[in-house]
Amino acid sequence: MTDFRFTRRQFLKVTGVTTLALSLDSLGFLGGTAQATEKVFQKWEYKGWESLHRDEWKWDKVTYGTHLVDCYPGNCLWRVYTKDGVVWREEQAGKYPIIDPGSPDWNPRGCQKGCSYSNMMYNPDRVKYPMKRVGERGEGKWKRITWDEAIDEVCAHLMDAIQTEGPETVIFEPGPGNGGWIHLMAGFRFFSGIGATELDVNSTIGDFNKGVYETFGKFQFCDSVDGWFFGKLILIWHMNPIYTRIPDCHFISAARYNGAEVVTIAPDFSPSAVHADEWIPIETGGDAALGLGVGQVLIAEDTYDKAFVKEQTDFPLLIRSDTKKFLREPDMTGAGREDQMYFWDTATNAPVKAPRGTLTLPCDPALEGKFTVTLKNGQQVEVRPGFDIFKEMINRDYTPEKASKICGVHPETIVRLAHRAWKARGHVQVLVGWNSAKYYHGDLMERTMCLLLALTGSVGNKGSGIRGWNESLFDGATALMIREREGLATVRQVLSMRGDAKDMREADPEITDEIVQRELEREANKKRMGMVPPAFLYYYHSNYKQTWENKAWHCPTMKRTFAEYMNEAVDEKGWWKPYVRPARDQNPQVYCFLGTSPARKNRGWWKNIYPELWKKYKFIFTVETRWSTTALMADMVLPGAGFYEKTDTRFPTPHVPWVTLTEQAVPPPAEALDEWEVFRRLAERMKKLGEERKFMKYTGRNETEIDLSVLVKHQTLNRTNADDTLDDALQLSAQLGTLPEGTTIKDLRKEGIIRFTNISKIDIIGKHLATDIKPDEPIVPLTYHTAKKIPYPTYNRRISFYIDHDWFLEAGEGFPVHKDNPKMGGNYPLLMTSGHQRWSVHSIWITDDVLARTHQGRPFMFMNPEDAEKRGIKEGDLVRVHNDFDDFKIHVKLTAAARSQDETRPGQIIIYHAWEPYQFEGWKSYDTAIPGMIKWLDLAAGYGHLNYYRWNWCIQPIDRAVSVEVEKA
Amino acid sequence: MAEVEANKQLSPEEKKRQEELAQQTVAIKDELRKTKRQLAMVLDLNKCIGCQLCSMACKNTWTKKEGREYMWWNTVNTMPGKGTPKDFEKSGGGYKVLFEGKVREPIRGNLPTRKEFGDFWKFNHEEVINSKFGTSVLKATNPDGTAPEWSMNWDEDQGAVGIKYPNSFFFYLPRICNHCTYPPCLDACPRHAIYKREEDGIVLIDQNRCKGYRFCLESCPYKKIYFNFEKLTSQKCIFCYPRIEKGVPNACARQCTGRVRFVDYVDNEQGPVYQLVKKWKVALPLFPKFGTEPNVFYVPPLAPPRLDETGKVDLSKPRIPLKYMVDLFGPEVEQSFKLLQQEMERARDGEKSELMEILMAKRWKKMFGPFDKDPETAV
Numbered sequence A: 001m002t003d004f005r006f007t008r009r010q011f012l013k014v015t016g017v018t019t020l021a022l023s024l025d026s027l028g029f030l031g032g033t034a035q036a037t038e039k040v041f042q043k044w045e046y047k048g049w050e051s052l053h054r055d056e057w058k059w060d061k062v063t064y065g066t067h068l069v070d071c072y073p074g075n076c077l078w079r080v081y082t083k084d085g086v087v088w089r090e091e092q093a094g095k096y097p098i099i100d101p102g103s104p105d106w107n108p109r110g111c112q113k114g115c116s117y118s119n120m121m122y123n124p125d126r127v128k129y130p131m132k133r134v135g136e137r138g139e140g141k142w143k144r145i146t147w148d149e150a151i152d153e154v155c156a157h158l159m160d161a162i163q164t165e166g167p168e169t170v171i172f173e174p175g176p177g178n179g180g181w182i183h184l185m186a187g188f189r190f191f192s193g194i195g196a197t198e199l200d201v202n203s204t205i206g207d208f209n210k211g212v213y214e215t216f217g218k219f220q221f222c223d224s225v226d227g228w229f230f231g232k233l234i235l236i237w238h239m240n241p242i243y244t245r246i247p248d249c250h251f252i253s254a255a256r257y258n259g260a261e262v263v264t265i266a267p268d269f270s271p272s273a274v275h276a277d278e279w280i281p282i283e284t285g286g287d288a289a290l291g292l293g294v295g296q297v298l299i300a301e302d303t304y305d306k307a308f309v310k311e312q313t314d315f316p317l318l319i320r321s322d323t324k325k326f327l328r329e330p331d332m333t334g335a336g337r338e339d340q341m342y343f344w345d346t347a348t349n350a351p352v353k354a355p356r357g358t359l360t361l362p363c364d365p366a367l368e369g370k371f372t373v374t375l376k377n378g379q380q381v382e383v384r385p386g387f388d389i390f391k392e393m394i395n396r397d398y399t400p401e402k403a404s405k406i407c408g409v410h411p412e413t414i415v416r417l418a419h420r421a422w423k424a425r426g427h428v429q430v431l432v433g434w435n436s437a438k439y440y441h442g443d444l445m446e447r448t449m450c451l452l453l454a455l456t457g458s459v460g461n462k463g464s465g466i467r468g469w470n471e472s473l474f475d476g477a478t479a480l481m482i483r484e485r486e487g488l489a490t491v492r493q494v495l496s497m498r499g500d501a502k503d504m505r506e507a508d509p510e511i512t513d514e515i516v517q518r519e520l521e522r523e524a525n526k527k528r529m530g531m532v533p534p535a536f537l538y539y540y541h542s543n544y545k546q547t548w549e550n551k552a553w554h555c556p557t558m559k560r561t562f563a564e565y566m567n568e569a570v571d572e573k574g575w576w577k578p579y580v581r582p583a584r585d586q587n588p589q590v591y592c593f594l595g596t597s598p599a600r601k602n603r604g605w606w607k608n609i610y611p612e613l614w615k616k617y618k619f620i621f622t623v624e625t626r627w628s629t630t631a632l633m634a635d636m637v638l639p640g641a642g643f644y645e646k647t648d649t650r651f652p653t654p655h656v657p658w659v660t661l662t663e664q665a666v667p668p669p670a671e672a673l674d675e676w677e678v679f680r681r682l683a684e685r686m687k688k689l690g691e692e693r694k695f696m697k698y699t700g701r702n703e704t705e706i707d708l709s710v711l712v713k714h715q716t717l718n719r720t721n722a723d724d725t726l727d728d729a730l731q732l733s734a735q736l737g738t739l740p741e742g743t744t745i746k747d748l749r750k751e752g753i754i755r756f757t758n759i760s761k762i763d764i765i766g767k768h769l770a771t772d773i774k775p776d777e778p779i780v781p782l783t784y785h786t787a788k789k790i791p792y793p794t795y796n797r798r799i800s801f802y803i804d805h806d807w808f809l810e811a812g813e814g815f816p817v818h819k820d821n822p823k824m825g826g827n828y829p830l831l832m833t834s835g836h837q838r839w840s841v842h843s844i845w846i847t848d849d850v851l852a853r854t855h856q857g858r859p860f861m862f863m864n865p866e867d868a869e870k871r872g873i874k875e876g877d878l879v880r881v882h883n884d885f886d887d888f889k890i891h892v893k894l895t896a897a898a899r900s901q902d903e904t905r906p907g908q909i910i911i912y913h914a915w916e917p918y919q920f921e922g923w924k925s926y927d928t929a930i931p932g933m934i935k936w937l938d939l940a941a942g943y944g945h946l947n948y949y950r951w952n953w954c955i956q957p958i959d960r961a962v963s964v965e966v967e968k969a
Numbered sequence B: 001m002a003e004v005e006a007n008k009q010l011s012p013e014e015k016k017r018q019e020e021l022a023q024q025t026v027a028i029k030d031e032l033r034k035t036k037r038q039l040a041m042v043l044d045l046n047k048c049i050g051c052q053l054c055s056m057a058c059k060n061t062w063t064k065k066e067g068r069e070y071m072w073w074n075t076v077n078t079m080p081g082k083g084t085p086k087d088f089e090k091s092g093g094g095y096k097v098l099f100e101g102k103v104r105e106p107i108r109g110n111l112p113t114r115k116e117f118g119d120f121w122k123f124n125h126e127e128v129i130n131s132k133f134g135t136s137v138l139k140a141t142n143p144d145g146t147a148p149e150w151s152m153n154w155d156e157d158q159g160a161v162g163i164k165y166p167n168s169f170f171f172y173l174p175r176i177c178n179h180c181t182y183p184p185c186l187d188a189c190p191r192h193a194i195y196k197r198e199e200d201g202i203v204l205i206d207q208n209r210c211k212g213y214r215f216c217l218e219s220c221p222y223k224k225i226y227f228n229f230e231k232l233t234s235q236k237c238i239f240c241y242p243r244i245e246k247g248v249p250n251a252c253a254r255q256c257t258g259r260v261r262f263v264d265y266v267d268n269e270q271g272p273v274y275q276l277v278k279k280w281k282v283a284l285p286l287f288p289k290f291g292t293e294p295n296v297f298y299v300p301p302l303a304p305p306r307l308d309e310t311g312k313v314d315l316s317k318p319r320i321p322l323k324y325m326v327d328l329f330g331p332e333v334e335q336s337f338k339l340l341q342q343e344m345e346r347a348r349d350g351e352k353s354e355l356m357e358i359l360m361a362k363r364w365k366k367m368f369g370p371f372d373k374d375p376e377t378a379v
Helices: A008-012 A016-029 A034-041 A046-056 A114-120 A147-164 A181-193 A201-205 A210-216 A225-230 A246-257 A287-300 A306-312 A329-333 A386-397 A400-407 A411-423 A442-455 A475-486 A488-492 A499-507 A513-529 A535-541 A544-548 A562-572 A610-616 A675-693 A708-716 A722-736 A745-751 A806-811 A865-870 B002-006 B012-033 B053-062 B125-129 B184-188 B215-219 B272-279 B322-329 B333-348 B354-360 B364-368
Strands: A061-065 A078-083 A086-092 A131-133 A142-144 A170-174 A197-199 A233-237 A261-266 A278-281 A318-320 A342-345 A350-353 A371-374 A380-385 A428-431 A590-594 A619-624 A636-639 A658-662 A697-699 A705-707 A753-755 A830-836 A860-863 A878-882 A887-894 A907-913 A962-968 B039-044 B075-079 B095-098 B103-106 B171-175 B194-196 B203-205 B225-228 B233-236 B261-265 B296-299
Touching (some): A046 B053, A061 A658, A086 B053, A114 B053, A131 A147, A147 A170, A147 A590, A147 A619, A181 A197, A181 A590, A181 A708, A225 A246, A225 A428, A233 A246, A233 A442, A278 A411, A318 A342, A318 A386, A428 A442, A475 A722, A499 A513, A535 A544, A535 A610, A705 A708, A722 A745, A745 A753, B012 B184, B215 B225, B261 B272, B261 B364, B272 B354, B333 B354
Parallel strands (some): A170 A197, A170 A590, A233 A428, A261 A278, A830 A907
Antiparallel strands (some): A342 A350, A371 A380, A658 A753, A878 A887, B039 B261, B075 B171, B095 B103
């Protein structure tokens, strides 16, 4: 278009012809209403009406807000605008300071869910009063009761359970839906205070990167998201940041403009492939083969970081060719440590002890070769560095051509990815979510991702590594609990001065602080916390047993029956014995879920949980803000406070290393109460009831002594409200040096966010970061290992690519290998994959009436048009998805982005979660057809880092790549 | 349609009167179009992740009440797709440019229905809560009791039709009112209720003058105007003028967490908008063919390479067909892609690229020209 504009003067020169031509349409536009037309000649003040919208952009009050939900990374700072006593809207505060001058700033963190909590607060499904079921469970008949009645009834049930079956039969299931520190802690404190069983959240939802943990001895490390900007090759692999990391995506796009390459690996042309430099379409579940293929190229072309591999990984450790086990000190000396391994010193041509107390090398260890050592018993055996064996294996099984046959990725693509990785060496960044974690062989996939990092030396640098989870920057809350139990002196006490730590150091002088603390945590959990993976509750008290024992749905490489492994793990070896809570002879009695909707999230809930376990519970209750499906299946629903109705902070993660405030913009609606207050009332009542029943003290089966007379003190941490508790925690963190000196709640109220100044010394989860916070750089984890040469907390103290646990060797998974997806659900031609949806965090926002209109407002699945056509399915059709386990109905959206089926390979249907089951016909959600298998190797333990402690090394439910067929409903 | 009126037999007096009216109308329209400065927005589609934060930011600020509930002044759609209102691309409108560009005659397109916009749904929460489990399903209903068949973002993430895996493609296209230099809505309004603000070129519908004839809805080729069925007026994106007046960027722009949107006066040569639109010419208007000269510009979307039958990368043609991009952004799009790719390559080779620096937008506040105020303190 030209820049031509005519002035009024010019117009007047235009001839009548023009006007006539105009009259054809324009006069038609005038609607033939001469009257209306006449008015245009009147004087008119156009600006007069503009006050309409100016007056709308006004408010009475502004407060800070964030969303107390396990969104990861979350912690976005918002300003909440209130007018006429109602929260009108929220807008990102946009006040994050510049951290690294070389990187983009963090503003304006937030997403459309955060922007809609003001709607969700007033959505019609809000719980406003204590409600009691009056019909049958799930019948939809509710009665409003008073708080006193509610508290009395809950406590009577709790006390009955404790007195008749034992405190372990009270099951508390916390969840990610209410990640407030102080208010959630109130729930934890209450249930731990009465000796209840708490279900481990990671083991319940499956957000545990098993393969990362197997390799690094931990998965709880990650960088701050501004670190992504410094990646040179960003591999989006089993993650969909465009849906799930909305506030962080700009660091990826900026990195790309800064010269980084972005490669997305996914079976479907995922939304996160849209802005990639390359999308690698992969056979669903073929990721380990791809990773090994890339590794093969790097090694075969001799382009790998030898120095890193030798110093940081277990690849130089010697493995006996006869037993496939590491060469150990007892082999060589007849005594000594089982976990003392050896290198082959290329200078002296002899085995040398691999130091356990440092990663600094004592020699130049061989990576390749076959050597002979003489054992203590005189036997001569062949030993080889792990690398040598691994190299032989990948050269044999995972050349680009062979890997390509498994994973469906063109060999040239595999080679190109290897070249890209080498070009970006030191700065390869794997963005993995918890998608791989939910595949049957997800650990194998993750182990190969870690392999690429090791081969390219991409650990411990800005813009490198792999992301896991970590939530313990705010150690003030942890410190509060220690202080309450053992006094402030203990909080400050140097770890090495503690008696129990001393014993450990005497037994193993080369032990690291990190390992000491992990072991202390393990002991503390066994003794006090009562947190357990739910697998044993499920196996001994629910129908999961039958599901898991279906050998056809396991990997064919599982040599024995599932029951055999379970028995060995629990009874013969005793690995999991302390975690069988409630015990097999105890009947589960009371169940409380908080910030979660188990009827939605438990895989195959209708078949696995509902028929037996759900009916065993004598009483089921929750504190909720909205009517979830599980709330509707409960006995009592107590109204909790929304995110802008109380003071709290959400657990901060290194991803966004600030403590972030939410405060009360408006009081909770109707009779709703904040959770801190609910649990305080419950604690008070329990104490009274104990007095009435003369049952104040009792002992749990783990010999924990419970004293109800201190329950209130225990639960409230000696404070009368949540605000003061938060203030205590902030001040403690400041004293401990993790927040700026002198920080109090006043500072937080003023600023909304306060950046952490250092990593916690007292919290093991924080400690897993193994780094320091610098004021002007992203947080880069694991630098203690890479720069200070402190060993990793793995069994062999190094980044571990070889696990010589008997079960792993039996399974052929000593080294990472590829294994096909088992046919979970039966032999069907389509695989069901998933991921978090865009429009809700878990199911918290999924019923929001406004956000629902930004999608179809109903559950749907993506399907390839060719696969649909074969089945006579059209766009928008309602279909029945079924397998041997169960079925459900859902609407179809067709897209060629979904992987299509061919003669040999399965097609793909994609259902992003989490919908409420009550959005599906018969309340059968897509989880209904997911059996929720677990890989038997999850039960392996007794091997250094492969031992349970909270949120770590736990049994994982599987829900990706379940086999299904689809037909028109 | 319009022809019905035009075909009427007119007396010479009537005809003369009509001609006069037409002349005066055009003169007035010209006045209403006049601006001293023009605000503009550039949206970088290589950053847009389709999250709808902009849509919600706008919704919560402006369209939660008084008959605006069904409206989405800001929308994001997956392209290719039918979008919102459904099939908006084919709904007609725009200008007929006559007499070598001297006269722009609005074209009357379709009047989108409420349902094509997605309408306003109600959900049966009460019923679900109070029914036996499994018997009642939570579902949406249109105000007329029907089940929804479209929404603002119904065909999200479906993308190209008639393409086979693995060569599907899609991207996200956020849209607001384009605040066109030649807004057909302005010309089509018999009430002269639509005007461009002199100081900033924002196109507004005077809610006191508007009588709800809806010719503007018909003539807008982008279909970004909604009819308020309660107030009986037409309404649309107001470019957040109450915020702009206080030095605060638009809600959609300031709240965009993907940092997609730049806002500035188009004549500010130092600002990113000028740099991207005028200097580098990588930012282009949507559908320039309609001749409305939008003041919203887009950096067109790159895509990963397509694959041949063997699964090998095929660089002989782009994943997103060029023809489709030309349809959307005009023939200039080819040059825009070339520049983007060339500068990206330079960045990969470790060279400094001014264009990449602008697009990277390291400092958030600098994306908004003079509009750097915090809303909390602005009022």
